[in-house]
Amino acid sequence: MSWCRNLRQVTSQALPSNTKKLATMINYVPKHESVKRSELAPLIEFIQSARSLFVITGAGVSTESGLPDYRSEGTGLVARRPNFKPTNYQDFMKKESTRKIYWARSFAGWSYQTQRQPNVTHYTLANWEDKGKISCLVTQNVDRLHHKSGSKKIIELHGTLFEVRCMNCENILDRFKFQEMLRSANINLFNIDFEATALRPDGDVELSKEVSSNFAVPPCPKCGSGILKPNVVFYGENLPKGRKEQVKREIEKSDAILVLGTTLHTRSGRDHIEHAHKQRMPIALVNIGPSFGDNLAQFKINARCGEVMKFLSHELNNNW
Ligand SMILES: [Zn+2]
Incomplete structure (x- = not known):
């Protein structure tokens, strides 16, 4: 051609x-295993008890909309x-x-x-924001899919x-x-x-x-x-002035942290989760494979975000 x-x-x-x-x-x-329903019970409780949820999303949320990530084994751009x-x-x-x-x-x-179009994770988060559950959504993605699905309280950590x-x-x-x-x-x-x-x-x-x-x-x-x-924000470039502090303030206003689809490989994402951990905030993490936040999280679900969010959306729909 x-x-x-x-x-x-x-x-x-x-x-x-x-x-x-x-x-x-x-x-x-x-590649990933299907999640067992019993594994999701603590996550349901975690979401239900949060009054002001801070969510951070990464490339693992966008792969289900047809965008490759960098580092996944076999499917990422590097591989x-x-x-x-x-x-x-x-x-x-x-x-x-x-x-x-x-x-x-x-x-x-x-x-x-x-x-590219949003998937079930994007739509579920937009719905939770509508219901007043989410105080802030920080995304490491530059694809605007959270905007397309209707979320508004978004900080684009790495720009767009x-x-x-x-x-x-x-x-x-x-x-x-x-x-x-x-x-x-x-x-x-x-x-x-x-x-x-x-x-x-x-x-x-x-x-x-x-x-x-x-x-x-x-x-x-x-x-x-x-x-x-x-x-x-390219590799080797600093975050724009004030963005780190803005995210830090949002973390301190919230009462629980949900990490979705990221290995937290980049320092800019990881620093915020470490900060939340130091503040003794409860952290839940969903990702396929290991992440740098695994030791900081109260619990980690090794699964595809879309599968987990579809289940949560169904379970929590009328329960808060
Ligand atoms: Zn100019």
Whole structure:
């Protein structure tokens, strides 16, 4: 499949039909056992007795909506792509070539990204917030699926892919508008017959050097010169000023912590759970496989979040 054809199809806001089929066939949820109902009794009690629940979610919640995580055995990006390296902040800011590669891939994957839909975990949390159970939802995910399902008390710990930020004047652009800017700036690429491997099921592409070096990234439309960066926290980048303190305040206002679908591998997520633990707050954790929070939690359920939340939603529906 040629890059030329890929790009045309992506720009028409639709993935090639064979890619769509592939995307639905691929399962990003790592291998796991079905949860025993008896294991969930303490979690039901935990949720019922919490008056002001602080929830933190991670990539394990989004895998069930078709988005790969980084590190899961067999299904994560690192396992699927031996050469995969997450974008590094310093590289992005220093090297134009890194920015071209990043934005060319992001441009091609945007349609897939925006077609993802929330799953039972997102909807159950939105419902609990409506009922006054949740005081704050912190997510390490950048995909806006909690917003799509109706949650409102959200802190996006690592930012969001749905905004683009000027690193010079702090102007924030809507990512959909930026897609149009990228399209207009790269019209000439559509006539070049690039060879590239097929679009990957997560919407990313392996680009030839020729494609990425020719991909044009426009500067900030407000100041005319600033570097435009997705409004997410890259590897090697600090959290925006004040965000840590904001999360800490929310933890202190709550009376129980629920951790869903994360290994707490990144320091920014783990620090908050350690803080809650020091405050002697009860912590419950649901994740497939081990996590850095296992020793801090009152109890841990080794299971798929969607399965657990579907059960909880049914059990707790009219019981508070
Ligand atoms: Zn600017």
